[in-house]
Amino acid sequence: MAGLIALFVVLGMLGLIAIMLIGIYNGLVGSRNQVDNAWAQIDVQLKRRHDLIPNLVETAKGYMKHERDTFESITKARSAAMGAKTVSEAAQTEGQLADALSKFMLVVENYPELKANQNFLALQEELTSTENKIAFARQNYNDQVLFYNNKTQMFPSNVVAGMFAFTKRDFFQVETALEREPPKVNFT
Amino acid sequence: MWELIRTNKRNSILLMVLMAVMLLLLGFVIGMAVVGPEGGLFGVAIAAAIWLVLALISFSSGDQILLTATGAKRVTHDVHPQLFNVVEEMKIAAGLPAMPKVYIINDPAPNAFATGRSPQSASIAVTAGLLARLNRDELQGVVAHEMSHILHRDILYITLAGIMLGGIVLLSQVFMRGMFYSSMGSRRRYSSDNRGGGQAQLVLFVIAIAAAILAPIMAQLLYFALSRRREYLADAGGARLTRYPEGLASALEKIAGDPSPQLAAANDVTAPMFFANPFKKRGQRSLSDLTSTHPPISERVRILRNMSQGASFKDYAQAYTAVTHSKNIVPAAALTGDDVQIRQAQAGAVKQEKAQKQVHEIGDIMRRVNGFLFLTCGCGLKLKIPPNFTPDTVQCPRCRRTLHVHAQPQSPTTSP
Numbered sequence: 034m035a036g037l038i039a040l041f042v043v044l045g046m047l048g049l050i051a052i053m054l055i056g057i058y059n060g061l062v063g064s065r066n067q068v069d070n071a072w073a074q075i076d077v078q079l080k081r082r083h084d085l086i087p088n089l090v091e092t093a094k095g096y097m098k099h100e101r102d103t104f105e106s107i108t109k110a111r112s113a114a115m116g117a118k119t120v121s122e123a124a125q126t127e128g129q130l131a132d133a134l135s136k137f138m139l140v141v142e143n144y145p146e147l148k149a150n151q152n153f154l155a156l157q158e159e160l161t162s163t164e165n166k167i168a169f170a171r172q173n174y175n176d177q178v179l180f181y182n183n184k185t186q187m188f189p190s191n192v193v194a195g196m197f198a199f200t201k202r203d204f205f206q207v208e209t210a211l212e213r214e215p216p217k218v219n220f221t
Numbered sequence: 222m223w224e225l226i227r228t229n230k231r232n233s234i235l236l237m238v239l240m241a242v243m244l245l246l247l248g249f250v251i252g253m254a255v256v257g258p259e260g261g262l263f264g265v266a267i268a269a270a271i272w273l274v275l276a277l278i279s280f281s282s283g284d285q286i287l288l289t290a291t292g293a294k295r296v297t298h299d300v301h302p303q304l305f306n307v308v309e310e311m312k313i314a315a316g317l318p319a320m321p322k323v324y325i326i327n328d329p330a331p332n333a334f335a336t337g338r339s340p341q342s343a344s345i346a347v348t349a350g351l352l353a354r355l356n357r358d359e360l361q362g363v364v365a366h367e368m369s370h371i372l373h374r375d376i377l378y379i380t381l382a383g384i385m386l387g388g389i390v391l392l393s394q395v396f397m398r399g400m401f402y403s404s405m406g407s408r409r410r411y412s413s414d415n416r417g418g419g420q421a422q423l424v425l426f427v428i429a430i431a432a433a434i435l436a437p438i439m440a441q442l443l444y445f446a447l448s449r450r451r452e453y454l455a456d457a458g459g460a461r462l463t464r465y466p467e468g469l470a471s472a473l474e475k476i477a478g479d480p481s482p483q484l485a486a487a488n489d490v491t492a493p494m495f496f497a498n499p500f501k502k503r504g505q506r507s508l509s510d511l512t513s514t515h516p517p518i519s520e521r522v523r524i525l526r527n528m529s530q531g532a533s534f535k536d537y538a539q540a541y542t543a544v545t546h547s548k549n550i551v552p553a554a555a556l557t558g559d560d561v562q563i564r565q566a567q568a569g570a571v572k573q574e575k576a577q578k579q580v581h582e583i584g585d586i587m588r589r590v591n592g593f594l595f596l597t598c599g600c601g602l603k604l605k606i607p608p609n610f611t612p613d614t615v616q617c618p619r620c621r622r623t624l625h626v627h628a629q630p631q632s633p634t635t636s637p
């Protein structure tokens with residue numbers, strides 16, 4: 034009789050441990066998926082920035098008739114960013130595009146009629162918002178990576194992580210000094 | 222942030238159970254007092270039924286009830302691009318799975334709240350007065366604060382607790398009135414019982430009255446006490462999301478100094494869910510005052526401005542203890558040492574608009590919400606056409622030019 038009770042107790046404990054392990058494993062999977070999702074979000078916002086630029090250029094062209102160099106540099110930077118293949122290449126070209134956008138907005142300062150145009154103001158709001166979204170998408174990615182990395186390294190989830198090959202992820206480090214400054218697109 | 226969620230979920234369940242227990246106890250005592258010794262179970266059954274109905278209603282459509290009660294109107298991106306964009310930015314920063322529904326409340330008093338069931342189905346409402354007064358950084362701070370409420374799973378708790386509170390108040394009110402009208406009947410019952418039973422019932426009666434008076438007060442105290450803590454934590458979460466505590470601080474300052482009349486939708490039950498204490502007279506209460514729904518604004522501002530090292534929860538906790546000298550309010554699990562740097566200010570000059578211009582802007586925002594069409598005539602006059610305007614053309618009252626009234630595509634962005 035005592036042996037039977039002992040058997041049940043052991044089985045019960047094993048069951049509890051199993052449930053705990055399942056919970057930890059699911060937590061790791063969920064966290065890793067959040068990291069991947071956050072990475073995809075950065076991509077979405079970068080594409081949004083690419084989509085906004087042609088509109089911006091078209092609206093500005095009517096007013097800034099003699100600024101062909103500015104338009105060219107921004108269009109070139111955009112194509113370079115859209116054609117980037119690797120992550121490090123993308124980080125570099127996106128930084129250059131942000132730089133070109135800042136220079137573009139500096140030139141816009143000289144055209145008060147353009148600044149007062151309703152369409153342009155709305156576009157400017159969209160641009161500010163997109164730059165913010167890119168920054169926040171990166172911020173969120175880093176937050177999710179921190180959470181995930183903590184799980185892979187802290188006890189007891191590191192045990193499960195080791196068993197099922199959950200490796201830690203890299204943070205989205207700021208590449209150039211240029212990128213450290215948020216692109217100043219709002220001068221109002 | 223995630224550790225906070227776990228603590229919040231556990232506390233929410235705990236307090237829901239506590240409120241349910243209070244409701245059932247109240248029902249039991251009232252039942253015993255009114256019907257007799259066997260009536261206790263009957264009272265409990267009725268209280269349980271009331272609780273169930275309230276819980277079901279609040280869970281399924283509590284957010285809709287609150288939104289309708291405050292007169293909030295759903296808006297799209299075209300109606301107010303900046304608000305929509307700011308909410309979307311914060312949604313990305315918070316890693317929310319779905320975009321919350323955005324509402325604007327037609328009221329000049331600046332305030333905001335969040336409601337909903339879960340992060341998948343959440344809503345954020347902002348008054349027109351808030352939109353007219355705050356610059357982009359400050360609006361971002363307020364939205365981030367509300368987003369934190371959603372993230373920390375506060376909104377379900379606040380919705381449920383608000384309706385539970387309503388249930389407890391209702392039950393006690395019904396009892397008090399029923400008592401008043403049936404006092405004749407119970408006296409008759411006393412005289413037919415034997416002495417011992419009559420005295421016991423009288424004691425129960427007294428307890429029932431005391432319970433009916435105290436229960437709503439206790440429930441309200443519980444509700445408020447936890448609301449204040451959640452406000453601090455939402456401030457901390459908001460500062461962390463934006464990486465800019467000053468935005469939230471200056472928004473709070475602007476709201477504190479606002480001369481508008483009291484928010485029309487504010488009452489005892491809805492007050493705790495707003496961003497700032499909506500009651501005008503009971504503005505700056507001390508923290509020891511248990512019946513205040515919000516921490517005093519001046520204190521919230523001081524804590525936020527004290528965060529000079531960084532914007533993480535740890536920095537907020539340090540600032541909190543530095544300013545209030547009371548024990549830490551952030552749960553220990555959230556104090557992991559993640560290094561969160563404060564960013565630079567983004568919005569340009571602070572919005573220093575005259576009161577009249579702000580009223581004008583509020584009017585414009587509400588017209589956009591209600592579907593007015595905005596036309597600009599060649600002479601510079603801006604015409605605002607109501608949605609039920611049938612003719613195809615309208616004459617400018619200043620220069621007599623004829624303008625065509627048809628839906629002009631206002632949004633210049635390409636659809637995502």
